[in-house]
Amino acid sequence: MNLPRLVTLPHLAxxxxxxxxxxRASVGAFLVWGVWDNITSAEHMAKFVKFLRQFGFPAPEFLAPFDVWVQFAIGAxxxxGLATRWAGLLCAVNFVIAIVMVDHFQGWRGSFGSMCLIAVGLVLATHGPGRYSVDRMLARG
Structure with missing residues (x-):
């Protein structure tokens, strides 16, 4: 038995x-799902504007729809797997802002979801989307 291979599991690569x-698919679907109610309901968007105002965001009437559409675009x-590195960077920046402005009030546990989305964004920004992606098809183009 080859103990190093048993420990490192290189075949999983x-x-x-x-x-x-x-x-990409699961996080992207989560991001799209998370903003869909704001896209399809003026009432939900108004609640999001109020939420941003409560936490001291500048220009919440502009920022709320902007953020919703940015998150939707990142998810899509x-x-x-299109413009994945850019989407990863935007994802990381967006959720750093979420932690700085809102989530930090809830402590580590309350910030964890945003921290995970930052990590996913950074991994996709630095690694890229993998083989099964539009980016890969365009690169071969």
């Missing part, structure tokens, strides 16, 4: 591209 597809980009 064969699934890297599928793992990145699963990561992750799902497709």
């Amino acid at each position: 064969a699934g890297t591209d599928l793992a990145f597809l699963a990561l 980009a992750f799902i497709l």
Whole structure:
């Protein structure tokens, strides 16, 4: 028995591209789902504007729809694997702002979701989308 291979599991690297597809699709779907109510309901958007105002965001009437559409675009980009590195950077920046402005009031546990989205954004920004992506098709183009 080869103990180092048993510990490091190098054969799992064969699934890297599928793992990145699963990561992109699940996080992308989560981001789209998370803002869909604001896109489809003026009432929900108004609540989001009020929420941003409560936490001292500047120009909440502008920032609320802007942020909603940015998150939607990030989610769609992750799902497709399109402009993935840019989407990863935007995701990381967006959720750093969420922690600084809102989540830090809830402590570590309350910030954890945003911290995970920062980490996912940074991984996708630095690694890229993997083989199963529009980015990969365009690069071969």
